Structures are given as C-alpha cells and as structure tokens.
Amino acid sequence: MKRSSAFLALLLGLLLPGLSHASARPTFRTDDTIIVKLPNQATMTLFVKNKAQLRELRAYKLDSLMVLLDTYITKAEAAGKNSKSDQVTMEFYPAKDQPGKKVPEQIRITVRNEGAGTTKSADHVDVTLGRVFGVTVDESTNGNNDHVSVRIGSSVKSDSVRAAERKAKNEEKANRSVHNDFSVDLGLNTLVNREAQVGEEYELRPIGSRYVSLNWHYDFRIGPRRSPFHLLTGPELSFNNYMLDKNFRFFDNGTSTTIARDADRELEKSKLSVTTINLPLLAMLNFQNSKGKEAFRIGAGGFVGYRLGSHTKIKYEEDGRTRKDKDRGSYNLEDFQYGLQGAIGVRGIDLFVKYNLNDTFKNNRGPQAQTLSFGVSLLN
Secondary structure, eight states, rough: OOOOHHHHHHHHHHHHHHSSSTTOOEETTTTEEEEEEOOOSOOEEEEEEEHHHHHHHHHHHHHHHHHHHHHHHHHHHHHHHHSSEEEEEEOHHHHHSTTTSSOSOOOEEEEEESSSSSEEEEEEEEETTTTEEEEEEEEEETTEEEEEEEEEESOOHHHHHHHHHHHHHHHHHHHHHEEEEEEEEEEEEOOOOEESSSOOOOOBBBTTTTEEEEEEEEEOOOOSSSSOOEEEEEEEEEEEEEEBBBEEEEESSSOOOEEOOOSSOOOOOEEEEEEEEEEEEEEEEEEEOOTOOOOEEEEEEEEEEEEEEEEEEEEEEEEEEEEEEEEEOTBBOEEEEEEEEEEEEEETTEEEEEESSSOOOOTTTSSEEEEEHHHEEOOO
C-alpha cells in the first residue's frame, strides 16, 4: 500500500476534532450507523450497536490509537511486500507491551494486495482491535484518482475479517505442538474367528450391530512445525452393540454365557450392549497442502480398554402388547481388552478399523470370538 497508513492516521486522528468542529456533520441513522463528514471532504462511517458502545470507543483515545495502528500497519505492509503470498496476517498485543494503558488487548492486521502489475491497483487492510472494534481500510488507485475509505465496526464484520480470523486460528493451531480434538466414530461390529458351537450357528444383524465412540484426542506433533509425524492419544467412550438374528438370544446361567434360539417367543430384537473406556496410541502421518491445511493422514497403533457395563435387551409381542426386557450383567465378557487399530482420512472424515486381539468373552465361559469394528470418524 502507498498511502493507506497515512490516510488512516489522518482521517481517524481528525475524528475527535471533527466531531466538535462546526463544519463536521455527524448523521445518526436508525440502523446504528454514524456518518461523520469532515471539512476536508473525508467521510468516516462508524457501525455501533448502541450509544453506550460509542462511549466505550472514546476510552481508546483515537488519536494515540491511530498512531499505534499506523506503526503496526507499516510493519504488516513491510511483511506483505516480502511475502510470496497475496495475504499476510500479523497479530500484536499492545496491552502486554504497554501494561496499565488503555489499549486493545489484541490487534490483528490482514494485508491483501490485489491487481499488482496493472494500471488499476487495489490494496485492502483489515484491522481487528481485540473482540470489540474492527477497522477496515480500502484504497484503490485508477490513474490520478485515489480513493481511500475507513470503516470502524463492532457489529458488522466483512468476509475478509472473518477469513482473517479463521486463518489466524488455523495458524495458531498449526503453531501449537499439542492440541486436542473431539470426534465421533460411527460404524459396525462383527465377531470374527468364531469357534463352532454345539447346535445351530448364530448370525449377527449387520446394520443392527452398531459401534459408536465419543473421542477426546490429544495430538502431539513430533519435530518442527511442518513435521507430518504425530502421536494421537486420549480417552474414548465406546458402545458396542451385538444384535442377533433368527430369534437367537444370549443366555447367562452365571458360570457361562451361550447363544441359542428362544423357544418360547418370537423376538423382534435381541442384542448385547457393552460400554467400554478405551485409550489408544496411534502414530500418524499428517500431510498438509500448499495452504497449510490438513489434506491427507494415515496412522496405525493399538489400544487398551476396560468394560464399564453391559446388558442384554430383547423385544417381543405378548398378549397384544410390545414388551422389552433389559437385563444387566457381566455375561462373562472380558473386563480388559486390547487390540490394534488404524485410520486413513481426508479433511474432516476418517475411515477407521479396530481389531480386538483378545476374545470378547472369557475363555470357556462364552462364545469364542473376537470383535472387529469399522466405520467413519467425524472430526470437529
């Protein structure tokens, strides 16, 4: 930019004198917009929610604030000229640098250069003052005609300001070596490596045997800022459902659990639900695109878990009424579990698979089989 900083300091520096000057004409609109016309033909537009917020703006002492902004904008412009990117975002913390003074806690400045190398050029600067006020400076040059506009806003945010905030948030996340995420796993369960049982073989309903997991993961980046190597861990609250088909149900006599047909009633639904708390440890390779956003990731590792609870549920018709029987118990399930898991994903969706290395039920006290879960992970 060639003159934006100077115009910014000049226009906003004249705000207070302009308000008291006889030829300055503030115009109040019903949409909480104030237009101030200054003697030098400059026009300032302020967007505020109410008069109380306008009074808060006075506490910032705009004359000294504009000098501060001019310094920061100059730094941002210099960084923009040395950057290969068309947009540069910088953050400053005046309150930390000048403790005790009435200055913003944070100032974020985004500089975008457009139309370079043409007869018509345009520069755009977004300045965000903490969480309260925003300043937007637009300058365009066409031949000998220059145009500069300055806007101070609190309730109005431009798309570029929102984009700058998102970019700054992503950059802050990228700079952290550790960050946490919340995700939800949605998938299916099946029992594999099953040993043949005495009598008729049971089957699981594929759609009814669902797997759901709520995950609070911590992502540890290993190495420098752009390193693709990460370690992922954190608690997972998982729900495994095993829904039987063809009128089979789970029977428990205390010492053993069996799966057999119910000879007394016609079952609409029969399932075993198990709730576990798991702790995974995965080595991840997380690759980014040219814009620094996550593009592709792949990882593998293991997990350990502990059973928190379990119950069976059957649904059937009796005497013209629908009945549901729910029985809680251990059903001779293994309390501790461990296994392998892997994931592969693009952007905010991962495909996962989990394989229990130990049997689902205790040895010789239940059906001998291992659990395999698979599905998609939805990241926050």
